[in-house]
Amino acid sequence: MSDNHLRLGVNIDHVATIRNARGGAYPDPIRAAKLAEEAGANGITAHLREDRRHILDADIEGLMEALTVPLNFEMAATDEMQKIALRHKPHAVCIVPEKREERTTEGGLEVAREENKLAHFIAPLRDVGCRVSIFIAADQRQIEAAHRIGAGVIELHTGAYCDFHAEGKLDDAARELEALREMSAYAHSLGLEVHAGHGLTYDTVQPVAAFPEVRELNIGHFLIGEAIFRGLTPAVHEMRRLMDEARG
Numbered sequence: 495m496s497d498n499h500l501r502l503g504v505n506i507d508h509v510a511t512i513r514n515a516r517g518g519a520y521p522d523p524i525r526a527a528k529l530a531e532e533a534g535a536n537g538i539t540a541h542l543r544e545d546r547r548h549i550l551d552a553d554i555e556g557l558m559e560a561l562t563v564p565l566n567f568e569m570a571a572t573d574e575m576q577k578i579a580l581r582h583k584p585h586a587v588c589i590v591p592e593k594r595e596e597r598t599t600e601g602g603l604e605v606a607r608e609e610n611k612l613a614h615f616i617a618p619l620r621d622v623g624c625r626v627s628i629f630i631a632a633d634q635r636q637i638e639a640a641h642r643i644g645a646g647v648i649e650l651h652t653g654a655y656c657d658f659h660a661e662g663k664l665d666d667a668a669r670e671l672e673a674l675r676e677m678s679a680y681a682h683s684l685g686l687e688v689h690a691g692h693g694l695t696y697d698t699v700q701p702v703a704a705f706p707e708v709r710e711l712n713i714g715h716f717l718i719g720e721a722i723f724r725g726l727t728p729a730v731h732e733m734r735r736l737m738d739e740a741r742g
């Protein structure tokens with residue numbers, strides 16, 4: 495695959511949200527993950543939250559067995575999650591902040607203030623071969639701290655950019671996009687691999703996909719929503735098309 499290739503990670507959390515609304519087995523997030531894989535997803539992302547509000551432990555086991563593309567396991571920096579990750583050894587682990595009361599991952603991780611703790615937390619994950627990524631805001635301090643603790647990858651939080659865009663606050667969205675652009679280049683200059691995600695849609699994906707330093711986008715909620723209207727396979731295909739077009 496060329497150096498310029500931008501990977502698409504499809505997050506299937508919200509298939510599990512719909513399943514859990516009725517407490518049964520349908521719709522199955524693993525079936526959705528396989529479909530996304532066949533549609534061209536380069537990886538599948540799943541967030542095992544402390545409160546198990548969507549993805550469940552058995553889903554992680556099922557994904558590890560069923561997938562042929564890499565699993566990106568999103569988790570909070572807790573002992574419980576570290577044990578689970580060390581047991582499964584997924585291709586990638588993305589460390590995210592987590593608050594019980596939040597609806598989704600609201601901000602980036604505070605790495606700068608928790609440097610020592612996080613350095614110790616990620617070391618065993620790296621030792622077993624997981625690619626460790628840290629989900630952070632486009633903030634130079636956090637990027638430098640992620641670099642110091644030995645993370646190979648950062649994922650930049652695109653939520654504020656997408657929220658401003660959705661609210662029609664286009665000047666604010668442009669300002670956020672500029673910060674994402676500058677910080678992608680800065681992180682890359684430190685030798686970090688740069689990913690991005692959160693809140694991306696067909697309307698917001700292209701400017702981010704065009705950043706040459708960004709190697710992977712993780713997209714979930716919009717794609718699962720769009721699957722209701724056009725089906726998951728065409729929804730993924732359209733995202734892929736827009737990413738490739740932006741990449742030129």
Ligand code: PXP
Binds near residue numbers: 590599693
């Ligand atoms: N990246 C990270 C680190 C996330 O926590 C999430 C949400 O789980 C996403 C990407 C995907 O965000 P969305 O579901 O809004 O596309």
